[in-house]
């Protein structure tokens with residue numbers, strides 16, 4: 289005979305199952321407890337760890353504390369002080385609200401909580417061991433709350449087996465504390481592992497100082513501030529020049545109203561904001577906080593709350609991209625020689641102390657400027673020797689841009705392998721990739737023309753014919769009208785022939801190579817899509833096949849003209865696809881390379 293089989297799970301089992309969602313590893317415990325401390329208004333939060341958090345996690349805060357009655361309920365599931373009704377979810381401002389964390393954690397570890405509100409003379413403590421609630425005991429305690437979590441997953445061995453080595457678990461815990469420290473200015477954080485300090489951030493430190501502490505001075509000093517405002521939506525933070533980009537998003541931190549999150553929409557917006565300054569497979573480094581009306585976002589999508597849902601996603605996306613572009617456009621993106629040296633040292637155990645043989649040496653122009661600070665840049669070393677009214681600063685660390693405006697872009701130049709141009713600067717030298725620079729100049733020119741709606745076209749007296757495959761002709765035929773907007777006028781001449789009637793005046797390569805680049809871009813994208821993006825891809829493909837300025841020996845005048853056009857455009861330091869157009873070596877770099885420092 290069939291019997292009834294359904295039963296309600298006991299509370300401990302329910303909490304352990306809930307713990308499966310919220311508490312995956314030590315880092316998730318740290319995250320929940322740090323969030324509780326922040327919700328309690330703490331100004332200082334200390335995290336102590338043993339064995340990567342698997343043996344002990346103790347979090348101590350100086351927040352509002354709890355009274356004895358609260359200790360009655362704190363470990364109950366769905367017990368919270370932060371939410372009363374479902375409608376509260378629409379404008380939730382605290383980090384927690386599900387009332388699940390303490391109950392879940394206490395069901396899979398040995399916990400002890402001590403707490404004292406600032407207006408009480410004594411505190412109370414309570415132990416909970418694998419969900420078994422102990423008595424509430426009065427005790428002496430400092431103001432605030434301290435929660436100890438020992439032997440995580442001791443009673444759920446299957447989960448314990450999934451933990452990684454302590455060093456791995458520690459790294460994840462540290463990441464959680466660092467993110468919290470970056471999201472919560474005004475709050476001090478320390479983390480200790482086996483008594484050793486792994487995070488140390490003072491309450492008064494601003495974002496840049498915190499980043500310097502956590503990631504070092506090189507990155508912190510290179511960061512550029514961004515700020516954007518759209519109604520009540522505000523985006524602020526610091527973004528890094530493209531040379532800091534990484535293969536993963538581990539140094540891309542987004543905070544939403546102070547809550548750290550990983551959201552696909554935001555990651556995509558970031559990529560789009562750096563478009564044209566980064567290779568496709570690299571991720572920007574940035575630390576950004578988005579302030580949104582809590583009603584404009586749903587944070588109750590996932591138990592760990594690291595994913596959210598935005599109500600006006602498209603508008604937000606556009607706003608973020610615009611704000612980032614403004615910042616990206618202003619930064620110094622030239623790869624400094626110093627980091628280049630380090631990469632070279634890592635790769636081959638030796639810095640590029642020897643330069644390749646110069647190809648063509650171009651003699652110095654006869655009308656060299658009389659100001660010695662510029663005509664003999666590299667030897668300008670003795671202060672005062674440069675004559676009156678020279679540089680505003682004699683320091684070798686002076687930013688290159690301080691004199692960029694006075695730069696007359698004159699030689700001497702050295703052209704290496706008909707590809708690279710070497711040029712002296714007052715405090716070092718730079719190497720310019722002539723293809724990359726030319727690509728950028730053509731792109732910016734054509735883009736500006738496009739925006740104005742007028743690309744100047746050079747018509748052909750006799751149309752130039754290009755032989756292609758049938759499929760290629762068909763593909764082009766389907767897009768003749770849109771392609772014409774880029775200044776390339778085509779018509780189908782035969783089943784395997786395309787006739788070129790006109791090409792953009794700015795295009796310096798052969799018209800045929802432009803057609804082939806358009807074709808490659810079309811094949812890769814499948815459609816033209818947004819014109820400016822299409823243009824980027826066309827020029828990229830042109831540069832890859834070396835259609836423009838390929839191996840051209842340039843005269844000094846031509847080099848000067850190239851540099852001059854580069855200066856006319858806003859961002860001449862990377863090609864549209866993010867390769868740098870120039871690399872700079874300062875005196876400091878040289879001193880390092882020659883072990884003088």
Ligand code: ADP
Nearest residue numbers: 324325328368369384385386387388389390433
């Ligand atoms: P939630 O944070 O979602 O409310 P938790 O289980 O994390 O749920 O915490 C339950 C309750 O315990 C909180 O609502 C809060 O009132 C109290 N609490 C937890 N940690 C602290 C703390 N560090 N300081 C003060 N109160 C705390």
Ligand code: MG
Nearest residue numbers: 320324384389
């Ligand atoms: Mg909580």
